[in-house]
Amino acid sequence: MARIALINQKGGVGKTTTTFNLGAALARRGFRVLLVDLDPQAHLTYHAGIAAHELELTLLDVLTGEATLSEVVCLRNEQLHLVPSNLGLSRAQKVLTEPGSEFLLREALEGHDGYDFVLMDCPPQLGILSINALVAARHVLVPVYPEFLSLAGLSQLLQTVEIVTRRLNPRLELMGVLITNFDQRKNLHHEAAGSLRERFPEWVFQTVIRTNVALAEAPSYGQSIFEYAPTSLGAQDYEALAGELLLRLQSR
């Protein structure tokens, strides 16, 4: 089973869009996928068509030990499950204070080996929730938007991953960097993508998620790109990403 943290402290780089659509792509191929929404903004939860603010039990209750994962998980369909979030999760910083609270998500996931993939959507901070994802994960996937302000924080992110690997989760490894929302008409995007590939030759996915408005429309219908616009570029790209991800997992 592959546990993947989708992480980048920069805002708006496609973490949520990637978690949901990559998860959906893998589910369509017959894998059993669990999505975990680690963002109090609950965008992954809304993307799945779930009214987050109405939920009584969320990921927070799993982390505090007041509920089990099975009690909280939403069955979006047979292949695609989701541990939802809502604004209550923003109390995590205050309530998860005991030593080793970086391990709470990992402990909560133990015994749930029926899933082939666990994809964890991180908020735009390197706080307790993102660290929980890095400790629970085996692989790290970094969505990046090919522009300066988005690339600037990459070194800090990789340092954080290195620290977590060294101290808390020795089996953690970087799986790849994914260029998202790539606009082929923009020279800037080509330049940024080029310098990313130069900097991380083995890490940048060959698959690039091109900008495609269908990917931005699908969330308001609570649908994946495969439900909303199955022939779109967005569907093709996330399908291709799923294929490349499977190859990368096999070769390790």
Added chain:
Amino acid sequence: MARIALINQKGGVGKTTTTFNLGAALARRGFRVLLVDLDPQAHLTYHAGIAAHELELTLLDVLTGEATLSEVVCLRNEQLHLVPSNLGLSRAQKVLTEPGSEFLLREALEGHDGYDFVLMDCPPQLGILSINALVAARHVLVPVYPEFLSLAGLSQLLQTVEIVTRRLNPRLELMGVLITNFDQRKNLHHEAAGSLRERFPEWVFQTVIRTNVALAEAPSYGQSIFEYAPTSLGAQDYEALAGELLLRLQSR
């Protein structure tokens, strides 16, 4: 003097791009402008061409009382000053724990009445740093990206503004909602902009910041859009925004 918090907990909606270029637009008109970088990611600081990671003194030292604003402020040019940030500011949550630590920025700004404008760039969270901005500010400017995942958190943001106004800063008022990175080719953007105007008829700025790659390129040169591409659409839009902002301030 107008103190404006540029705030939105959603990532990547143009807070930093707006703070820097709106500030530059006002500075070009002869106003004395102070920018405040409240994000540990320090993108505003980098946007101004300052090597944030090399700084010994930042906003954090001002908030903890270990340095004065004057000791920390960077003079980008005569009209445009900046209180820089760097990663050390992420310790704010841990070190700013005394009662009333939401008032630290406001207190730090007292006595600095030489500025016509103070623009505060918030991180993508509604934590202690953003609350400090709301308590220090007189006006709230909300940049929004006209897409579903970006609009979803607006209610929560406005609730937070209402709570801060009621309990901590009765003179705080919403100045406006600014649509950013607007792509005229996208139906989704037209729809989202339309529904925003319907929902907040008096709040959405007439000026819309259109998507313009020059705005994304300028930061890597440490320049404002007026320095980098003075005839671009981005320069025109931020110039227009400055004009509309001044009108709004006069009419209140």
